[in-house]
Amino acid sequence: MRHWYSANVLVEDAVYRAGHRVSGTLDLRSTHNGTSGHLDANNDRRHPGDDLPLQTDMFEWVGFVDPTEDELLPHAKRLGINPLAIEDALSHTQRAKLDRYDDHTSLLVKTIAYNPERRRIDVGDVTLIFARHYVFTVRHGTVLPLRDVRSHLESSPERIALGPAVVLHEFLDRLVDEYLHTVEALQRDLIELEDEAFGDDRNLPTNRAYM
Template identity: 40%
Template sequence: MSSDTSSSVPRPLPPSDPDGSPAPGVRPRPAGSTRPASARAPDIDLVVDCAVYIAGERHEPEHPHQALTYAEEKGGFVWLGLFEPTEDELDEIAARYGLHPLAVEDAVYAHQRPKIDHYDDGVFMVLKTATYVEHEQLTATSEVVDTGEVMIFLGRNYVITVRHGDHGALTGLRRSLEQQRDLLCLGPAAVLYALADHVVDDFVDVAAQVEEDVDELEASVFSDRRTDDIGRLYQLKRELMSLRRAVSPLEVPLQKLANRQVDVVPDEMRSYFRDVEDHAIRVRDQVSALDELLTSILQASLARTSQADNEDMRKISAYAGIIAVPTAIAGIYGMNFEYMPELDEPWGYPAVLLVILGAIVLLYRGFKRNGWL
């Protein structure tokens, strides 16, 4: 595997990263810069991998800067993988490959919507990536879905992938695709298909794991024990929204690739993109269904909370009514009137106690029969 930076002398990949995936890090923004600085650590290479594919076989150019010339001479294409390039780094590569400035600007900025743009004789596509964040127990602050981005520049003899985010490494995908020579023989569009298919498959996995969280919350809300799941439900709904924003806009770009004539995408690839589109639609429907289910569960949780509050208020009111009887009787005798004949009778005190006890028993049985206690 070859790696290269924007300088004339390539730097090797760090030994701590054997699979070629850059480790996360933070590079501070340069003073006065209006563009976002790279989040790549200073010791992490810009170029993750660079290879030329001829008749479905991988070839290593003598120098990454010579890859495009080598591919044009041999009738192949270059696959150049980049990780969070800065503006200056990508400008140099853009000049070498003839990339459109607007597409370059989008590739430097992260937080793009999934889309596809046509520039001259090339295509620029943005894909959102997603991964499920493992957690022991879902809380009101748990991170469930982590998203990133992959930008793809597609030309007749090159494909450049720009990855943003600490997950979604493409090394495994590249190795898997290199085992499919017939697919690679279809040109750079095969890489675009493989990337889209890989991203959508990840969506399927993430949606399945989120569904397990939804099932756990549903069981908790409708359990016999009294729980407060509103915070957890709201947090999961927010996290599901991140996945929905990554999945839903992807349908339109895939439709264009599957149904419209695109110069750099051969007709043989349309059926491949149509298959990815079908999977993306199914994931979109699944995510929408989960979102609607969460809304219903949230409403049910609010209803149960309101019902529990009403039950508590009825119990409090019932006990207050029971306590009111002895309080009222004690209040009457506490006024110390002179003419109260029963005060001089030996049965007066026991009789009052029996009246109080009888009233309490009758009220308790009445409240119990009506479901207030």
């Protein structure tokens, strides 16, 4: 596991084997050329053609928050991610979309959360780029931190052992829950606003009417 910190980005990079963290990173470049690949983990170095290549029960999860292109590219190149997927992940103006590349898929979704103190909806976006042996996440904004998703999955090794698919499932499950919570919060605010507007006290709080 490795962490990098800078002014705007926190990166957490971890390899999982059978549901547990192991040290090192996966190098999938050789698999993109049709060979077996090699692994550097726990001082266990395996090269193309060795008897024990990259194991099927391993995957790497790399996560970024508000990164720059320079911060993303080294990891994206190492994993063989299509440059167009990285371009979309860095954009703040892309709509939600799903793109399929040769050996990986990119899903960009919009995140929302109701801010009860400011009575507004906070908006962000998350891109998940996933393949058989990795998931690469890029988040913009403070909504729906993936650190919580990672911590929850790590507490259930039997689940995270299922690989990138379970990361995608857990994230989308939380995303839908957050959408539902936001709708419920807005409904409560609207009911309260109607009560204030049409009740005995007709002093309409205009600052809330235009929230």
